[in-house]
Amino acid sequence: MDQLITLPELEELLDVTIANYHATPHDGLNGRTPLEALQLAIAHQHAPVRTLPHLLRARLHQLQPVHLCTVRGSVARGVAPYISLYGARYSNEVIQRTSGLNGARIRVYPNPADMREAWAYLPNGAELGHLAVLEGWRYSRHTIRLRKHILRQRRLGKLRFAGEQDPVHVLSEAQRRLRKRTRKQATAIMQASPQPPGDGLDPASSAGSPTATPPTRRRQTDAVVPVDLGDLKVQNR
Structure with missing residues (x-):
């Protein structure tokens, strides 16, 4: 695009x-x-203006709605701990190295302007750090609204992607193909539509038509009839 x-x-x-x-x-x-x-x-x-302390300014993401996510993973299958959020997996080094979190519910705050990142906290408020999205979602920056749109298109069967495929790139390519196909369809419809009478007619076909009437021209020998308008003499042609 x-x-x-x-x-x-x-x-x-x-x-x-x-x-x-x-x-x-x-x-x-x-x-x-x-x-x-x-x-x-x-x-x-007289009342002072309330300001946010500098320590809390780094936690502005907590103004976003919180999501309670379950840490999943399997040591037997070799699956590192992760959490699922809006159709994608998130994790970081802290979660992956803490096996005791498996099955626990943690508080997650995604970044709605860039869904490639999120922040995780324990229920008691202890910080688990910054989470990064995994697989193909990590390649292109996208908003939560775009994420939801892509997931809806996949549910409807209009998009297919998996693994390391970039869903944003897949959507962009699908829209480009749709625009190109739409232009071709419009051109085909215009070419198939009947031509309006007048300038669109072929001169050769008009000349060969038995019902065509050749234009008449006034001969130079035709008499010019004067019209009496008093003192003015006007010729009607």
Whole structure:
């Protein structure tokens, strides 16, 4: 799929747009910018503005909905511990080396903007670290909305992928083939449709038709009849 702008460039443009908005005066704020209005509100309020501690700013992902996932794996079959989330497996070194977690339920916070990563915690709040998605989902950055769309297409039988295949690339190729086939179908329908009368007719076929009437031309010897309009003399042709 051809892209006119990449996702990192779009994120940079979004940051610039938000910064310009905060520095632009607004009529609803009496000609002040949002930053100036915030400074004025802080100066006239006795209650301090609540801010997030620096220690918790690294855990902004906890503002997302939590998912309770079961750690699965099998030592006998050689399957390292992992958790399943939205049709994909996630794991990290901590989970894989901790055999006692097998069968335990942990708290998982995925990144909705980049479903290739997630964060895991024990029920008591102990951090298990950053999780990475496994298999083909790890190749292309994708949102939770795109993940759900791809999984739905696979359930409907419109997409097929497994193992190390990149589902995002598979979807892109399927859409490219669909657009190409749609253009071909539209061209075939246009070519098969009847041509409208007029300029679309073949001059040769029109000339050979027995019902065709050749155009008549006025001979130079035809008399020109003057029309009396008082002082004006106008010839009708």
